Amino acid sequence: MRNFAVDRSAVTVALVYPMQGPAGIFGPTCELCAQLAAEEVNRSGGVLGRELRLLPVDGGASPQLVAAQVAALVSLGVVDGVAGWHISSVRQAIAPRIAGRVPYVYTALYEGGERTEGVFLTSETxxxxxxxxxxxxxxxxxxxxxxxxxxxxxxxxxxxxxxxxxxxxxxxxxxxxxxxxxxxxxxxxxxxxxxxxxxxxxxxxxxxxxxxxxxxxxxxxxxxxxxxxxxxxxxxxxxxxxxxxxxxxxxxxxxFFASLVTPENLDFHGQYAARFGADAPPLGSLGESCYEGVLLLAALIERARALDVRSIEAGAESVSYEGPRGLLQVRRRHVRQRIxxxxxxxxxxxxxxxxxx
The missing domain is CATH 3.40.50.2300 (Response regulator)
Incomplete structure (x- = not known):
């Protein structure tokens, strides 16, 4: 792993998304949607008054390798949180290694049943x-x-x-x-x-x-x-x-579908096109989920006014945020939404x- 400097002037999030393998097809959209969300958060003052930064991690590698990389970043104090779309076997490898240490927002639809401390889930079950x-x-x-x-x-x-x-x-x-x-x-x-x-x-x-x-x-x-x-x-x-x-x-x-005609989705399309141009990767539910994940992580930390996982969990039930899927709330660490x-x-x-x- 490269040497990373710890920067306390920013809140740094490991953005774990697939850069290779079968899921690599929507990796570029994951990256751009997460970037768009981070820029939105920073225009509104950042997180805890600090800039929100994303540190990409290849979630398409083997689950144990991804987990080792993420755990090392957490242990070194390089990242203050983890978010992103990756398959469930990667989540199952990451979650126990960082449990209770930093907040972890998992944005992929999954099989249900995740209860690890500090893990929050934005997508469908x-x-x-x-x-x-x-x-x-x-x-x-x-x-x-x-x-x-x-x-x-x-x-x-x-x-x-x-x-x-x-x-x-x-x-x-x-x-x-x-x-x-x-x-x-x-x-x-x-x-x-x-x-x-x-x-x-x-x-x-x-x-x-x-x-x-x-x-x-x-x-x-x-x-x-x-x-x-x-x-x-x-x-x-x-x-x-x-x-x-x-x-x-x-x-x-x-x-989420790109064709949904809602005010929130139309606004999201406009922002995405204005920022990345007409040739950007097509929007879809999998990439868009990373936008949701960054917004949720920022909202959780802001509500707790701390990066501590226990403080974040204590206030999570009152957290809501507005994104392309509408106004969403956290219930039992899952985001409830229309399907x-x-x-x-x-x-x-x-x-x-x-x-x-």
């Missing part, structure tokens, strides 16, 4: 995101048999277990599942399994470029015409990378419903 999406599609499309395809780590596997419960309660069933390593290139075997299963729909729990490759293969195999797909991790960058033909009958559930279902239309998502949990 299956009960509020997947369950109502499955309920709506099951009813509208008369789905009886779901097939699950996901990457082989904690978020897809635990979410799949939740999906099995939801399907049972809705009178449908999980007729098959397949978990593949991160970075999988060939989905032909999975597609044959889906075809043999006679599934009515596919629940897709794949990350970044893995989802892009699966969607392309799914379309080439001819399954899109008979089998809708639902993803809880699918943003505009991934849709664009897949191409228009890969998005037929593809649904996504999330707390939407959208359908791919070419290279964009069209929001078709607001979900109720």
């Amino acid at each position: 299956p009960d509020g995101q997947l369950r109502p999406a499955m309920q709506l599609l099951t009813r509208e499309r008369r789905i009886k048999r779901w097939f699950i395809v996901g990457n082989d780590y904690v978020w897809p596997r635990r979410t799949a277990r939740a999906a099995r419960r939801y399907a049972f309660a809705l009178g449908s069933a999980i007729c098959g599942q397949a978990f593949v390593p991160l970075g999988t290139q060939d989905f032909s075997g999975v597609l044959r399994c889906i075809e043999r299963s006679e599934a009515d729909a596919v629940l897709m729990l794949l990350v970044g470029n893995d989802a892009v490759r699966f969607n392309r293969a799914f379309a080439r195999y001819g399954l899109a015409a008979r089998c809708p797909r639902l993803s809880t991790l699918m943003d505009e960058n991934m849709l664009l990378a897949g191409g228009a033909g890969a998005g037929e009958d593809l649904f996504s559930a999330a707390g 939407y279902l959208a359908k791919a239309r070419g290279l964009e998502f069209d929001v078709v419903a607001q979900l109720t949990s």
Whole structure:
């Protein structure tokens, strides 16, 4: 690790986001959205009267390597907090190593159940995101048999277990599942399994470029015409990378879509375009979550008037902030928010419903 100087004139946050691997596809948007939030905070006076600075850390490396880097930054006093989007296996490696030492805002949708001291979560969990999406599609499309395809780590596997419960309660069933390593290139075997299963729909729990490759293969195999797909991790960058033909009958559930017509979202688009230009990476829920994370971390520290984790936790229930997803509040260290279902239309998502949990 490089030598870092401790600067007490600033509040420094380790921004952990993927710069490589399957999730690297939306890393650039994560970085720019976090930067936009930090600049906004600093224009309003910073945090505790100090400048808020971001220190990038590659969250796409191996979980233990990322955790070791973050823990070292915390131990050396270089960073006062941690925020960012990274997969759950990275979070599970980081959280115990910095528990109670600095506040940690995790911005990725995840499987639920995180209780580590000092960890706050801005994004969706299956009960509020997947369950109502499955309920709506099951009813509208008369789905009886779901097939699950996901990457082989904690978020897809635990979410799949939740999906099995939801399907049972809705009178449908999980007729098959397949978990593949991160970075999988060939989905032909999975597609044959889906075809043999006679599934009515596919629940897709794949990350970044893995989802892009699966969607392309799914379309080439001819399954899109008979089998809708639902993803809880699918943003505009991934849709664009897949191409228009890969998005037929593809649904996504999330707390943010670039196409949402709200005053907050329109303002966010304007700020993003003015700051980074027309050629900036497309906005999507995964990158935008890093904007939310920086705003939440600043709000938590400001409410506590301290960087101490216990002081921050003591005041967290009264914390609220306003961002592209509207006015949001913290409850039990999770941010509660509206969730939407959208359908791919070419290279964009069209929001078709607001979900109720």
